[in-house]
Structures are given as structure tokens and as C-alpha cells.
Amino acid sequence: MTVGKPAATTQRSMKSEFVSVATAALVATVAGVGGTLPVVLAAAQAVGATPAEASSWVSGLGIATALSALVLSVRYRMPIITAWSTPGAALIASTAGVPSFRAAIGAFVVSAVLILLTAAIRPLGRLIERIPSSIAAAMLGGILLHLVMAMFEEVPHQPLLVLSMIGLFLVSRVLLPTFASLIVLIAGAVLAWSLGLVKPIPTLGVSTLIVQGPIWDVPTLIGLGMPLYLVTMASQNLPGFAVLRASGYQPPTQPVLAVTGVVSLGTAFLGAHTSNLAAISAALCTGPDAHPDPARRWMTGPFYALWWGLIGLFGASLVGLFAALPPALLATVAGTALLGSTASAMGAALSADQDRLAAAGTLAVTVSGITLMGVGSAFWGLVFGLAILGLDRLLTTGRYTRPPR
Numbered sequence: 217m218t219v220g221k222p223a224a225t226t227q228r229s230m231k232s233e234f235v236s237v238a239t240a241a242l243v244a245t246v247a248g249v250g251g252t253l254p255v256v257l258a259a260a261q262a263v264g265a266t267p268a269e270a271s272s273w274v275s276g277l278g279i280a281t282a283l284s285a286l287v288l289s290v291r292y293r294m295p296i297i298t299a300w301s302t303p304g305a306a307l308i309a310s311t312a313g314v315p316s317f318r319a320a321i322g323a324f325v326v327s328a329v330l331i332l333l334t335a336a337i338r339p340l341g342r343l344i345e346r347i348p349s350s351i352a353a354a355m356l357g358g359i360l361l362h363l364v365m366a367m368f369e370e371v372p373h374q375p376l377l378v379l380s381m382i383g384l385f386l387v388s389r390v391l392l393p394t395f396a397s398l399i400v401l402i403a404g405a406v407l408a409w410s411l412g413l414v415k416p417i418p419t420l421g422v423s424t425l426i427v428q429g430p431i432w433d434v435p436t437l438i439g440l441g442m443p444l445y446l447v448t449m450a451s452q453n454l455p456g457f458a459v460l461r462a463s464g465y466q467p468p469t470q471p472v473l474a475v476t477g478v479v480s481l482g483t484a485f486l487g488a489h490t491s492n493l494a495a496i497s498a499a500l501c502t503g504p505d506a507h508p509d510p511a512r513r514w515m516t517g518p519f520y521a522l523w524w525g526l527i528g529l530f531g532a533s534l535v536g537l538f539a540a541l542p543p544a545l546l547a548t549v550a551g552t553a554l555l556g557s558t559a560s561a562m563g564a565a566l567s568a569d570q571d572r573l574a575a576a577g578t579l580a581v582t583v584s585g586i587t588l589m590g591v592g593s594a595f596w597g598l599v600f601g602l603a604i605l606g607l608d609r610l611l612t613t614g615r616y617t618r619p620p621r
Contacts, residue, residue, distance in 0.1 A: 237507055241519035244297065244497040246398060249527065249534075252302045252553055254546040255363065257538055259308035259489065263320040267539065268426060269487050271532035275423040276488030278528025280479040282521040284491060288475055289517020294465045295501045297520055298476060299494035303356055303451040304444050306554060307594055308489060310362035313587045314436050317487065322430035324484035326441030327448065331477035331490070334449065335470045349564060350571035351578050351601040352450040357561035358582025358597055359447065360554045367551025374544035377407055381545070385552040397553040404545045413542040423532040427485050439587070443594035448490045451561075456493025463502035464510055574604035 256277070260270040277300040288296035304327075314320050334341045371378050381404045388396035408414050453473065460467045472493065480490045501516040527534065538546065565575040578601030586593045 237501075237513070237515040238519040240501050240507075241516045242523055244494075244500040244516075244520060245523040245527070247395060247500065248299055248494065248497040252300075252305070252397075252550075253534065253538060254550040255302055255305045255309060255554070256300065256489075257535065257546065258363065258550060259305040260487075262309045262311060263314045263317050265317045265320075265487060267535060268424065268532075269317055269428075271423050271535045272426040273487040273489075273531075274535055275425060275528045275531030276483035276486030277491065278524050278526075278531055279486075280476075280483040280488060280491040282524040282528060284475050284479045285517050285524065286521035288472060289514045289520075292468060292471075293511070293514045294460065294467060295463075295498070295513040295516045296460065296467060296472060297456075297494040297498040297501050297517065298491055299452075299497050300488075301444070301448045301452050301490045301492050302554075303359060303447045303557075304490050304492075306363055307359045307443055307447055308440065310359055310585070311440055311594070312585060314440060315433055316431060318428055318431040319433040319436045320440065320489075321428055321484055321487060322432050323436050323441035323444060324487075324489050325430050325481065326437050327445040327490050328477050328480035328484055330441075330445040331448070331473055331480060331492075335473035335477055338470075341469070341473075347446070347450065347602075348571055348574075348605060349450075350566070350568050350575040351598065351605065352446070353561045354565035354575040354578035354601060355443070355582050355594055355598050356447055356451050357558055357565050358579045359443075359594055360558040360561060361579075361583050362585070363547075363554050364551045364558050366547045370544040370547050374413070374542065377404065377411065377413070377542070378544055378548050380404075380407060381548045382552060385555075389556070397549065400552055401549050404549060405541060408542050408545050413545070415540040417540045418536040420530070420533040420536065422529055425486050428487060429485070439595045443598065444490060446598065447594070448492050452492040452495065455495040456498055459495050459498045459502060460493075465502070570608075571605060574601045574608065577601050577604050 253274070256274060257270060260273055265273060281298050281300065284298040285296065288294075288298070308320065314323075367378065367382070381400050384403055385396055385400045388399045392399065405414070453476075457467055457469065457472075476490075476492050480488075480492075483491070501520065502513060507513045507515070562579070565579060566572050568575075578597045580597075581600045582593050582597030584593055586596060588596060
């Protein structure tokens, strides 16, 4: 009898352990998908994806996230949590002039290849880290601002729906910040249904993956592929590494980038954009709420992979469900979900006095939506900001000499 008690206690402890990590992984999945799936759907619409292609896109992202989180967490015994690139989806949604969906797939392939090169070539990673944080933040702020502005553009069309959701978000972000976007989505869907704005929900079912080859459109590769890579590295991967290190882990940088690059490359042919390290979702899985023992928190990875595997399997159902909701609701969910990130990005962009003008220039060009030579505004915003910064530093370091009169 005395032997049975410790065994029973151990069994209860193991059950509690599994419940804890499974719950943390589920919360991270729901919080990540509920608020940002409308951003992905907006991206799919911006590049001309059909509903079937959008379903394949979402399923591809689910597969990439599940595989990368499972492999990395089990291999390195750390809660290495991955996700789709929300800033990348916002970039795609705000990009104009992409000639076709297959041209966008070409940009996704280029972004994945660049991530793989970053994993293989250390100097390339250092070069990305040397891009001033103010310029990178300004580019991100300009990208996100498009979707935040789109939310307010819906107010004249559906004032009751949009303003109610914004008000609910402002309250929820104080009381339950982790679930604020999910609360807004559910409440907005209920209100939209009561107002008769919800279309009939299609029959739910498993996804069909669509494999497509890319079209190599040079302006799209430069104007979308390069900024997608940069914004994913600067706004997702670098913060993701920081979250892990802040929790006491030392993640292997190159293998992590290699795995996320490989899965991104594979699922790019399904129409899915880049996958990367998670930041906010990762924070839910790397702290003591997931498991009191840091050495056991890696178990959130397999459960997280399980939930994302279901998203990969039923991506078509998710797309169909969201397609039945009114555009004003989706725009508001996306806008409120990105409002905090927009504020953080713009604050970081304008915080340094010496870089403020360059950051403002980057922000202005990116927000403008300008397209030159077929290349989108995010790329030109980065170029303009770096040009201002380079000129300022050239003139202030004494390397410029005024010509004699």
C-alpha cells in the first residue's frame, strides 16, 4: 500500500502536467488564429486567390506550423513555438499591383530561400540585424497602418457593427488582453448575425491542397518577396528568439531558421506565405503557466502541433466560415488585432532622435502605397529611409567635405 501512494500521486501529477501544457498550447493557438486569420484572408484576396486557393493557403500554414513546432520542440527540448507571419500577411494585404496569385507564390518562394540562406550564411544574418531598428519598425508600422485604416473606412457602411466592436476591444484589451481579439470576433459575429449580415455558412469539410508552380515576376519578387523576408526576420524571428531567451532558453539560431525556411519553402507551393518563430503565442507557452518546470515546457510543442494540424486539416472550413461574415467585421477584427502592434512599431520607429527623420520618411513612403517600376511601397520605403540615414551619417561624420568656393 505504501508503494501505491507515490505511484498514484505520480499519475495524478502526470495528468495535471499534460492538461497544463495542452491547455497552454490550445490558448496560444486560438489566440493566434482568431485575431489574425482575417489578415491572412485579406492577403489572399489582395493577390487574387480563389476561395479554394485561400483554403489551401490556410491549410499550408497549418501544416508548416505543426511540422516546425513539433520538430524543433522535440529535437531541442524547448518550447519552440512557430506561427504564420502576421506582419507578412499584412504586407501582402497592403501590396498593390501583384499580377497573379502564382506571381505571389514566386515571392513566397524567394522569401523562404532567403531565410534558408540566412541560416546557412552567418554574415547575411548579421547584415539583417544591422538594419536600424527604427527603419525596420517604420516599415512595419506603415504596412500595419493600412489595415488599421481600413477598419475605420468601414464605419460609414456599418457604423453600429464597427463602432461596437471597437468599443468592446478597448475594454477587453484592459481586462483580458490575451483574448481581446477573440472576444471581438465572437461578439462581432453574434451582432452581425442579429443584424442579418451573415451569409449562409457552407458545408464544413476537410481541405483540398492545391499545388501550383510560381511565376517569376521580377517586380513582385523585389517588391513583395524581399520585404516579406525582411519583415518576417525583423518583426517575427528576432522577437521570437528574444522571447525564448527571456524565458531562460538558448535556442539554436541556425537550425531554427533552417527548419522554418524548409517548411516555408515546401508550403509556398500550396500558396502559403512565410512561417516563422512566434512571439506573443510563444510567450503563452514558455512561462510558468504552461508548466512550473522549464525543462518540461517543451511538451507544449507537440500539443501545439496537434492543434495546428487540425487547422491544416480543416482549413477549408475555417475559410468558408469566415467568408460568411461581413467584410466590415473582418476588417474590424484585423484592424483591432493589429492596432497594438502598429502603435508599438511607430513608437519604436520615432523614439530615436537621430533616426526620426529617416523613420518618418520610411513610414510615409510605405503608407503611400506607391508603386514604381512594378515594385511596391514597402521596398521603396525601406530604400528611402536607408538613403536618408546614410546621407545624414555621411554628412555628420566628416566624410563629406564642402567644395571650395
